[in-house]
Each structure stands twice: as C-alpha cells, then as structure tokens.
Amino acid sequence: MxxxxxxxxxxxxxxxxxxxxxxxxxxxxxxxxxxxxxxxxxxxxxxxxxxxxxxxxxxxxxxxxxxxxxxxxxxxxxxxxxxxxxxxxxxxxxxxxxxxxxxxxxxxxxxxxxENQCIVRNTWNFSRFYHHESCGQCSPCREGTGWMEKVLHRLEKGMGNMGDMDLLVDVAKKIEGNTICPLGDAAAWPIAAAIRHFRHEFEYHVLHPEKVKDPKHGYREPIMPKAPSAVTA
Amino acid sequence: MDLLKVTIDNQTIEVPAGTTILQAARLIGKEVAPPAMCFYTKLKTSGGYCRTCLVKVSKGSEKDPRPMPKLVASCRTTVMDGMEVQNYTSPEVVEARKGVVEFLLINHPLDCPICDQAGECHLQDLSYENGRSHSRYEFDRRTFDKIDIGDKIQLHMTRCILCYRCVKVADQLTPGRVHGVINRGDVAEISTYIQNAVDNEFSGNMVDVCPVGALTDKTFRFKSRVWFLKPFDAHRDCDKCSGKTVLWKYGKEIYRVTGRKDQWGEVDEWICNTCRYEKKAPSDWIEEGPRQIDRHSVISQNMYEAGTKFVDSPETLPKKQLS
Incomplete structure (x- = not known):
C-alpha cells in the first residue's frame, strides 16, 4: 500500500x-x-x-x-x-x-x-450456528433455520429417513433469496451443497443408524466423496 | 406530480411516485394484490418481515430495464416508471409464497377450533389461498411461558407470527413504549416490558391489527364464534376517537366492538378502549345498519336480513372462484 x-x-x-x-x-x-x-x-x-x-x-x-x-x-x-x-x-x-x-x-x-470427518455432522453443526444466529425478523429464516437444524440433527443421530435430503434441499431453496438479509442464503447454501456433493453420506446415515450413533464413526470407516463419473460407473 | 406507469400481472396502472408495488397492486384490485401479513398502511415502518408479499420484478424501469435479481418484498419496494411486476403469473413467486406460508405455519399451533380469531384470521385465509395442503414438519412446535398482559388483551404467544404490527401500534399510537419484541431468532416473542400491563387508551387496536389469534379481546374470549355474530356499523360521540366502530351482535346483545376494517383487513380509523371495551349497551350507540361483508367471507355464512347488498356481481368475484 x-x-x-x-x-x-x-x-x-x-x-x-x-x-x-x-x-x-x-x-x-x-x-x-x-x-x-x-x-x-x-x-x-x-x-x-x-x-x-x-x-x-x-x-x-x-x-x-x-x-x-x-x-x-x-x-x-x-x-x-x-x-x-x-x-x-x-x-x-x-x-x-x-x-x-x-x-x-x-x-x-x-x-x-x-477422510475421517463426517459431513452430516459438520453440516448439522453449521446449521446449528445459523439457527442460533437468526435474528427472527423475517419468517423464512426464523422458522427455516430451526427446521433444517432439526432435520439435520435427526439425520446425524441416525433417525432420519430417505425423504429428508429432498426436504432439506427444498427448504433451503425456499429460504435462499427470500429473506431480508443474506443470513438466510448463508444458512441455505452449505446445506444444499453438502447434499449435492455428499448425498451418499447422508444416505449412509439413514441406512446405518447403529453405526452413526457413534460420532466418531468416520474414524473406523472413512466415507469418501464419490465423483460423478464413479457414481455412473 | 408526474405519474409513473407500472404493470402488474399484465395490468397497467399509473400511480404517483413513492407508491409501493403492493399499494399499486391494491389499486388495480384483489386479483393481482399480493397478500400481506405484516404490512399495515397506517403504521409507519411496518412491512418487510413476513415475506408473503414477495413479487418478481421482471423489468426494473423504463430507464434501466434489467430485472431485479431476487424476489422483492412488494410492500417495501417503490415503483419506477415502466416497471413490470409479476405476481400470480410467475410460478417462482407462487412457489416462494407457498414456502413462506409453510414457514409461518410450522410453529403455529393450528388450534383454530378453539381460537377466537378463527373466521377472521388472515393466516387462515393466507394458507387456504396460497399454502400447501399438508405439513412436512414432524417436530414439536415451539411453546412459550404464559404472560398476562393485562385484563383487556389476551396474549397467545404460540400463535404469533411476529409481524411486528402490534409493536408499531404500541410505538406509534400510545405514549411510552410498553410493548416490544424480546429475544431473537425462533424464540423471539412479543412481550410487555417487565410484564407491565398494557393500559393506555389505544392499546385495544393491537387486537385489531393482529393478523392471527395471538392478541385477542379478553372480554370477548370464548363468548361466541365470529360467524354467529352480525356486524353493524355504528357510531357514538367520543372525545378520544372518531367513535366509528363495528358492533358485533347476537340478537340485541353486543358481544364486542371493533374498528371498521376495509377489504384488505386494515382498520379505517383507530378506536379508543372506552368505545371498545366499556360501551356494550345498545343505548350507547347509534346504529347505521348492517355492515357489508364479502359474501365469500365465513362471517357472512348466516345470511343477512333483506336490505343488505351482497357483493356478488361476476366482476367483483376473485378470478379463481369463477373458474
């Protein structure tokens, strides 16, 4: 300078x-x-x-x-x-x-x-932060951040179901761009992206509830991202 | 003053500068006006919170025809010359509004069967007209500690959608601020400061502005359903307010007194607590006759006596009911 x-x-x-x-x-x-x-x-x-x-x-x-x-x-x-x-x-x-x-x-x-980190747990952690940070003025963010956090918490604890991923994507889409300030966008983007790239890991949480009850399950069985080419192959 | 041309859902109107999109749409008519839960014409700085009035601006203005990148809150966006707005004609807006209605409802107790507001509740209308038919929310709804806010108004915090209208009434109509929002996020709640009773001459208007059943008339509590009562325009000489009210009667008995609401659910003139709560004898009032109610309103389901004009010409009916 x-x-x-x-x-x-x-x-x-x-x-x-x-x-x-x-x-x-x-x-x-x-x-x-x-x-x-x-x-x-x-x-x-x-x-x-x-x-x-x-x-x-x-x-x-x-x-x-x-x-x-x-x-x-x-x-x-x-x-x-x-x-x-x-x-x-x-x-x-x-x-x-x-x-x-x-x-x-x-x-x-x-x-x-x-490789040992759990993306579902991480996404839940992010959404917990945005739920806490929401000021509560406008409705999509006030209600939506809490909703997404609850659904992610359920997934993380192995109590989710297969429809939860689509629900989260849809809720995130309804919040994104419709709020007064960009906190709504900021709450929606990481969740939508995590499901976009790591859907198989969310599905793992639904299919193996007994394994994901241990928060350190990623240390025993690392779940790596799947590139789109690998998915189709 | 120059008039600005604005097109909403393919209908063009000319309005003075400074008009918001919502107000312009209301001038055109009910079929293009976005719903509004928090905006209130008579309350300054109201609006922008609920996001139900989101619209798509497909052309910014004649000078700068770029569309606005995001949906905008029509109650807070002023029109520009040549602006083109899409409301019900845009699937994006309809979808976003459906989401907003869902968000408003996920923590709403849906206790309409025991709610005094049922029948004149804006949230009922909103969800019926713009919402989805089922809920995807599978968690406990939030609850609050009960707060007694005085002997005139009943507060049900669980039903509140945090529209801030009552807060603006307390701010702008009454001296001294006794009513506000505490906490933040989804635990925010309206409350009186250290739970002081709300007692000033115009506090009753909070009941009228509340779009849901969060603030209801305590003297009318569980007395009757609104659709069993017949509304009559009436007035009296009042030294505090205009004295122009609506009496809600069953037979000859006056069950409650409210302000006169226009077709957008906003009161024309604020009334004082004396008129609202203390004058319940028929001799207190000079009746002007039955009040005109939209015949599709649940309130008009028990037909009025002859002489009442129904609003039932095909031009005035909302379009979706015709089709």
Whole structure:
C-alpha cells in the first residue's frame, strides 16, 4: 500500500490481489495467512509455507474455501475445477462452475476436512450456528433455520429417513433469496451443497443408524466423496 | 406530480411516485394484490418481515430495464416508471409464497377450533389461498411461558407470527413504549416490558391489527364464534376517537366492538378502549345498519336480513372462484 496504487494492482490476478485467509481444520499448520491471490489451492493446502498438508498424512475429503456459509467442495473439486483446470485461490477461480461444481472465496475462512470427518455432522453443526444466529425478523429464516437444524440433527443421530435430503434441499431453496438479509442464503447454501456433493453420506446415515450413533464413526470407516463419473460407473 | 406507469400481472396502472408495488397492486384490485401479513398502511415502518408479499420484478424501469435479481418484498419496494411486476403469473413467486406460508405455519399451533380469531384470521385465509395442503414438519412446535398482559388483551404467544404490527401500534399510537419484541431468532416473542400491563387508551387496536389469534379481546374470549355474530356499523360521540366502530351482535346483545376494517383487513380509523371495551349497551350507540361483508367471507355464512347488498356481481368475484 505504501508503494502506491499501481504497485498494489500488480499483485495477484485481476480483481483478486491479497487476502488474509484463516485456515483451519485437519491441516498441519492452521493459522492466519496473508496470501497473494493466484496461487493454486493445491499449493495452499499442501505446501509447508502455508497449511502444510493434511495431518497424519491422511486423504483430503472436502474443503470449505470461504467460511461456513459457502458451498462445501468434495476432494475432486477442490484442486481442480470441473473442466480440469487448476483451481486458484482467486474469487473467480473458486466460483468457477457456479454452485453446481464451484464455491466462493467469501471471507476467506478456509476449512479442510480429512477422510475421517463426517459431513452430516459438520453440516448439522453449521446449521446449528445459523439457527442460533437468526435474528427472527423475517419468517423464512426464523422458522427455516430451526427446521433444517432439526432435520439435520435427526439425520446425524441416525433417525432420519430417505425423504429428508429432498426436504432439506427444498427448504433451503425456499429460504435462499427470500429473506431480508443474506443470513438466510448463508444458512441455505452449505446445506444444499453438502447434499449435492455428499448425498451418499447422508444416505449412509439413514441406512446405518447403529453405526452413526457413534460420532466418531468416520474414524473406523472413512466415507469418501464419490465423483460423478464413479457414481455412473 | 408526474405519474409513473407500472404493470402488474399484465395490468397497467399509473400511480404517483413513492407508491409501493403492493399499494399499486391494491389499486388495480384483489386479483393481482399480493397478500400481506405484516404490512399495515397506517403504521409507519411496518412491512418487510413476513415475506408473503414477495413479487418478481421482471423489468426494473423504463430507464434501466434489467430485472431485479431476487424476489422483492412488494410492500417495501417503490415503483419506477415502466416497471413490470409479476405476481400470480410467475410460478417462482407462487412457489416462494407457498414456502413462506409453510414457514409461518410450522410453529403455529393450528388450534383454530378453539381460537377466537378463527373466521377472521388472515393466516387462515393466507394458507387456504396460497399454502400447501399438508405439513412436512414432524417436530414439536415451539411453546412459550404464559404472560398476562393485562385484563383487556389476551396474549397467545404460540400463535404469533411476529409481524411486528402490534409493536408499531404500541410505538406509534400510545405514549411510552410498553410493548416490544424480546429475544431473537425462533424464540423471539412479543412481550410487555417487565410484564407491565398494557393500559393506555389505544392499546385495544393491537387486537385489531393482529393478523392471527395471538392478541385477542379478553372480554370477548370464548363468548361466541365470529360467524354467529352480525356486524353493524355504528357510531357514538367520543372525545378520544372518531367513535366509528363495528358492533358485533347476537340478537340485541353486543358481544364486542371493533374498528371498521376495509377489504384488505386494515382498520379505517383507530378506536379508543372506552368505545371498545366499556360501551356494550345498545343505548350507547347509534346504529347505521348492517355492515357489508364479502359474501365469500365465513362471517357472512348466516345470511343477512333483506336490505343488505351482497357483493356478488361476476366482476367483483376473485378470478379463481369463477373458474
């Protein structure tokens, strides 16, 4: 900044310059990093300069690149976009593919999950937060966040049924865009995305209620994301 | 002043600047007007909370024809020249409204059979006209500790949809703020500050503005169903208010007194508590005759005596009832 606007504009790519990222989750070096945007996500997660890779050499399962409100990405979409290009730490690259195969850089709250983490439990945790945060002025958010939290709690405890996923997607769709402030959107996006990419894990929770009663069930039987090609094969 | 042209559901109207989409739609008529649970013309800053009046703006204005990216609350969005709005003609709006009605109902106790508001409840009308036919909610509905807010008004917090209308009445009609919303999120509730009794001359209007049965007339509690009573326009000389009211009678007995509501369910003139609660003798009032009620209202199910004009010409009927 001291060098003037022209120098500052040279950093990074296009509109993305520098950003302070708060990296957390199953990584060797959690912390706050000031990065020059344009490095690849792969470099950010695995280089020793930044996150330092996944703890204990485990596999990467998923990543929330921009704070709890943005859509979660499964492993096959974190480092590569759907078209096979390297995903960069920029606003444009992370939102590549829209919400179907992309996410958002958002506020830079970077969360990494290893193979043992349970996405259902994580999604429930997010929705619990938004339920608590809702101010209660407008009806979709006031009622919807509580509803979604209850359904996710039921799924997490193994008491859900197969219709719950469609119900959640529908409720999230009814909240998204219809509220006064963006908290409604923020509550709806992570849930819709988790079901979009990890539906099989939600189904696992319905089909194996006795296994998921243990919150650490992911440590015994890691459930990895299924790429669309693997599903069809 | 210049008039702005706005098109709602393919019907065009010219309105002065500063008019909201909802008000413009109401000028066109019932068939395009979005429902409103929290907006109240006479209460400043009301509206925007319930989201039932969401509409799609498919063309922003003549100057900037881009559509608005999200559905907007028509009660809070002012019209622009050349604006094009879709309400019932947009499936997106109908679907979103269905969702909002569902959200309003998931924690509503649905105790209509024992609710004094039944028959004149806006939530009943709303869910009947815009909602889905069954509930997908399978959890316990929320409950609240009972609060006594005085001898004139009965509070049923479980029925409240947090429209904030009563709060605005308490704010704008009465001196001193005695009534507000405490807590937040889905445990928010209306309450009087440290449970003071709501006693000032115009507090009874909270009963009239409440769209649901959360605030009901305590003196009328469980006395009768509204559709057994016959409403009559009446007035009296009152030194506090206009004295123009509606008497709800069974035979000669006056069961309750309310303000006069227009076709959108909003009272024309606020009335004072003396008129509402204390003048229940027929000799207190000068009757003007039976009140006209939409013949599709549940209140008009027991037909009036001859002389009452029914609103039943095909032009005034809502379109869906014709088809």
């Amino acid at each position: 001291n060098d003037g606007g022209a120098e500052y504009a040279k950093i990074g790519i296009g509109r993305s310059t520098v950003l302070v990222i708060s990296a957390s989750g199953n990584i060797n070096n959690p912390g706050v990093y000031e990065i020059e945007m344009g490095i690849t996500v792969d470099e950010f997660i695995f280089s020793d300069q930044y996150c330092g890779g996944i703890t204990n050499g485990k596999r990467l399962k998923a990543c929330v690149p921009g704070g709890s409100s943005v859509p979660i990405l499964p492993d096959y979409l974190v480092c590569k976009t759907a078209t096979g290009e390297d995903r960069l730490m920029t606003y444009e690259s992370l939102s590549d593919g829209g919400f179907a195969t992309g996410s958002m850089l958002g506020s830079g709250g970077f969360i990494v999950y290893d």
